[in-house]
Amino acid sequence: MAIKAPVKAQGSKTLFQKMGQYVPRAVSPLAPFIISEGRGALVKDLEGNSHIDFTGGWGCLIVGYAHPKVVRAIQEQAQKFTHTDCSVIMYDVYIELAERLAKLAPGPSPKKVIFFNSGAEAVENAVKISRSYTKRKAVVVFEGAFHGRTYMALTMTHKAKPYKEGFAPFCSDVYRMPFPNPYRNPMDFGRWEKQLFSLVNPDEIACIVFEPVQGEGGFVVPQEGFVQFLRELTYKHGIVLVADEVQTGMGRTGKFYAYEHYGIEPDLVTLAKSLAGGMPLSAVVGVQKVIDAPGDSAIGGTYVGNPVACAAALAVLDIIEEEGLLDRAVELGQYMRERFEQMQQKYEIVGDVRGLGAMVGIELVKDRATKEPAPDETMAVIKECLANGVIIAKAGLYGNVIRMLIPLVIKEDELKRGFDVIERAIAKVSH
Numbered sequence: 001m002a003i004k005a006p007v008k009a010q011g012s013k014t015l016f017q018k019m020g021q022y023v024p025r026a027v028s029p030l031a032p033f034i035i036s037e038g039r040g041a042l043v044k045d046l047e048g049n050s051h052i053d054f055t056g057g058w059g060c061l062i063v064g065y066a067h068p069k070v071v072r073a074i075q076e077q078a079q080k081f082t083h084t085d086c087s088v089i090m091y092d093v094y095i096e097l098a099e100r101l102a103k104l105a106p107g108p109s110p111k112k113v114i115f116f117n118s119g120a121e122a123v124e125n126a127v128k129i130s131r132s133y134t135k136r137k138a139v140v141v142f143e144g145a146f147h148g149r150t151y152m153a154l155t156m157t158h159k160a161k162p163y164k165e166g167f168a169p170f171c172s173d174v175y176r177m178p179f180p181n182p183y184r185n186p187m188d189f190g191r192w193e194k195q196l197f198s199l200v201n202p203d204e205i206a207c208i209v210f211e212p213v214q215g216e217g218g219f220v221v222p223q224e225g226f227v228q229f230l231r232e233l234t235y236k237h238g239i240v241l242v243a244d245e246v247q248t249g250m251g252r253t254g255k256f257y258a259y260e261h262y263g264i265e266p267d268l269v270t271l272a273k274s275l276a277g278g279m280p281l282s283a284v285v286g287v288q289k290v291i292d293a294p295g296d297s298a299i300g301g302t303y304v305g306n307p308v309a310c311a312a313a314l315a316v317l318d319i320i321e322e323e324g325l326l327d328r329a330v331e332l333g334q335y336m337r338e339r340f341e342q343m344q345q346k347y348e349i350v351g352d353v354r355g356l357g358a359m360v361g362i363e364l365v366k367d368r369a370t371k372e373p374a375p376d377e378t379m380a381v382i383k384e385c386l387a388n389g390v391i392i393a394k395a396g397l398y399g400n401v402i403r404m405l406i407p408l409v410i411k412e413d414e415l416k417r418g419f420d421v422i423e424r425a426i427a428k429v430s431h
């Protein structure tokens with residue numbers, strides 16, 4: 001598909017007018033067009049223009065839009081049956097997917113896997129499992145965390161605007177701690193521990209939930225040694241360690257589970273987003289003795305582990321393996337870092353370049369010495385990219401991080417073209 005600048009022509013315009021009339025204003029898409037179809041990392045709008053999607057549907061499209069194997073798996077499963085509710089009749093694809101995700105999870109303990117619909121639901125259930133296992137109440141989360149929008153997950157999410165404003169009251173027994181951010185907030189781990197236990201006694205903490213790389217929080221890779229420190233601390237005090245891998249999982253960082261980078265084994269891991277190639281599916285992968293704590297029918301839901309979504313997920317796992325997408329994530333990450341580091345040398349506004357594997361982001365600042373965030377300039381870069389056929393998104397507590405959630409199947413020329421557009425946008429905003 002040739003890349004042309006998007007124009008809001010008639011088809012999209014009419015639909016956007018209807019959207020204004022019939023869809024609440026909380027639904028506010030980033031892209032100024034309506035999609036007609038997508039392939040790989042490209043989307044076509046109703047007017048026939050093509051765009052490169054560097055957001056991959058918020059990180060759900062590691063294998064790209066409409067991968068033929070995912071499409072075929074969905075079609076074949078849909079022809080057999082689309083639903084039973086696994087608590088009434090169990091099916092093969094549920095069990096096969098559980099087996100594969102458990103076997104992909106390194107660490108000495110045997111694992112089991114349970115499925116849900118969304119990332120938030122997986123997080124909520126990880127908390128329920130932790131409480132059931134420990135018989136404790138407190139949940140510890142981090143500054144900059146994003147865990148979803150249902151009430152417990154929203155309580156655990158940090159950012160007030162746009163997520164929490166006006167939705168109080170929230171859930172009780174959730175404690176928020178600083179996240180050791182090497183760029184903005186390096187920390188002494190001993191002091192971190194003292195701060196935590198001044199807030200809540202260790203024997204009251206059910207779980208600590210962390211993102212191996214903060215996603216919505218601004219693609220923050222934690223300070224070296226922090227994840228290992230968390231693991232030791234949680235073992236010492238009988239606290240369940242939950243890795244929320246909704247955004248980092250499925251190979252995005254160059255390893256199937258991002259926790260592998262830290263050489264630890266969490267007790268519970270949440271997965272969603274790219275798990276089923278965009279079909280709604282999430283999972284909690286857990287160490288057997290922890291995940292088996294809730295009893296018969298204690299956790300579940302009508303649609304959880306939908307068979308069509310499970311079939312899609314099995315196809316996604318095949319594609320990751322067959323197309324070497326873990327290695328590709330590393331390669332893409334190297335390319336992105338190099339390009340961004342070149343931009344950092346040329347443009348003062350690029351304050352930090354960071355990431356793990358293909359999860360790469362840049363932080364835009366008004367002044368490199370004070371690190372004052374540059375949210376308006378970030379939005380200007382995003383708009384300039386959108387106007388030139390490249391969809392990129394922001395992140396970060398201050399809205400000044402540009403994050404790459406590129407489909408790992410992207411072609412070289414699309415990647416290069418996309419980065420040329422980003423560089424021109426940064427150059428324009430810098431002058």
Ligand SMILES: Cc1ncc(COP(=O)(O)O)c(C=O)c1O
Pocket residue numbers: 058118119120121123146147148149211215216244245246247248272273
């Ligand atoms: C780390 C993390 N956890 C949980 C969620 C929530 O997932 P969902 O939107 O599927 O509920 C997200 C979504 O962005 C996420 O990035």
